[in-house]
Amino acid sequence: MHSVTVKHIEIHYQKGLGLSVNSSNSALRARNLHFSFGDAPALVGVDLDLEWGKVTAIAGPNGAGKSTLIEILAGVRKAARGTVDRKDDVALVVQRVTTPDALPLTVQDVVTMGTWGVSSSRAPINRALKMGAAERKARVAEALARVQLTDHASSPFNALSGGQRQRALLAQGIARRARIFLLDEPAAGLDLESRQRTRAMLAAEAARGAAVACVSHDEESIEAADCIVRLISGRRVS
Numbered sequence: 001m002h003s004v005t006v007k008h009i010e011i012h013y014q015k016g017l018g019l020s021v022n023s024s025n026s027a028l029r030a031r032n033l034h035f036s037f038g039d040a041p042a043l044v045g046v047d048l049d050l051e052w053g054k055v056t057a058i059a060g061p062n063g064a065g066k067s068t069l070i071e072i073l074a075g076v077r078k079a080a081r082g083t084v085d086r087k088d089d090v091a092l093v094v095q096r097v098t099t100p101d102a103l104p105l106t107v108q109d110v111v112t113m114g115t116w117g118v119s120s121s122r123a124p125i126n127r128a129l130k131m132g133a134a135e136r137k138a139r140v141a142e143a144l145a146r147v148q149l150t151d152h153a154s155s156p157f158n159a160l161s162g163g164q165r166q167r168a169l170l171a172q173g174i175a176r177r178a179r180i181f182l183l184d185e186p187a188a189g190l191d192l193e194s195r196q197r198t199r200a201m202l203a204a205e206a207a208r209g210a211a212v213a214c215v216s217h218d219e220e221s222i223e224a225a226d227c228i229v230r231l232i233s234g235r236r237v238s
C-alpha cells in the first residue's frame with residue numbers, strides 16, 4: 001500500500017480496493033527528525049505520532065535522545081532536519097524547574113501564568129486567552145484541584161518537592177487548556193509515590209482526550225502506557 005500525505009488527510013492506495021480517504025487522528029506528527037550537538041548525533045531520522053486520548057511513553061537508556069526529542073516536539077529546540085506538525089497548544093513539563101530567589105512565586109502564581117496566553121512566535125497556535133478575572137480564578141482553582149495541589153496554592157513554588165513541581169507545571173498547562181502534554185521525567189530524584197501520582201494524572205488528562213507523551217525510566221510506567229517509543233543512540237528502535 002502506498003500512502004500520500006496531503007496536509008492532514010491521508011490518501012491510501014490499496015491494491016484492488018481503489019482509493020480511501022482517512023483524516024489523521026494524530027495530535028502531533030513528527031517525521032524524520034535529526035539533531036546533533038556539534039558532531040555528535042542525538043537524533044537520527046525519528047518518526048513519531050501522538051494520538052488524542054493516549055499516553056505515549058518515551059523510553060531508552062541514558063543519552064538515548066529522549067530529552068532532545070521532547071524539546072523538539074514542544075518547539076523549544078529546532079530540529080536540524082524533519083518536521084513536527086502540532087494540532088493544538090503544547091504544555092511542556094521540563095525537569096527540575098526553579099524560580100529565581102529574587103522573584104518569589106507561589107504555586108498559584110505559576111499556575112496562573114498558564115492563563116496569560118501564548119505569545120511565542122514559535123508557538124504552533126497563537127491562541128490569545130482573553131478572559132475575565134473570575135474565569136481566570138476558576139480555571140486556576142480547577143487546575144490546582146486536578147493535580148491535588150489546592151492546599152499548596154499559597155506555598156512558594158521553590159518549596160515544593162520535585163514531583164509537586166511537575167504537577168504544578170502540569171496544572172499550568174491544564175489552566176491554559178493545552179491538549180498536548182509533554183513531560184520530561186528526571187531519571188532520579190522522584191520517589192515511587194510521586195511517579196505514580198503524576199502517571200495517574202497524565203492518564204486522567206488522556207482520558208479527557210489529551211495527547212500525552214512522557215519520558216519514563218521505570219518499566220512499570222513504560223508498560224502502563226498506551227504506546228511506547230524506544231530510542232537507542234538517537235534512533236527509534238520500536
Ligand SMILES: Nc1ncnc2c1ncn2[C@@H]1O[C@H](COP(=O)(O)OP(=O)(O)OP(=O)(O)O)[C@@H](O)[C@H]1O
Pocket residue numbers: 037041042060061062063064065066067068069187
Ligand atoms: N547541551 C548539550 N551539549 C552537548 N551534548 C549534549 C547536550 N545535551 C545532550 N547532549 C548529548 O546528546 C545525547 C542525547 O541527550 P539527551 O539528554 O537527549 O538524552 P536522554 O535520553 O534524555 O538522557 P537521560 O536519560 O540521561 O536524561 C547524549 O549523548 C548527550 O550527552
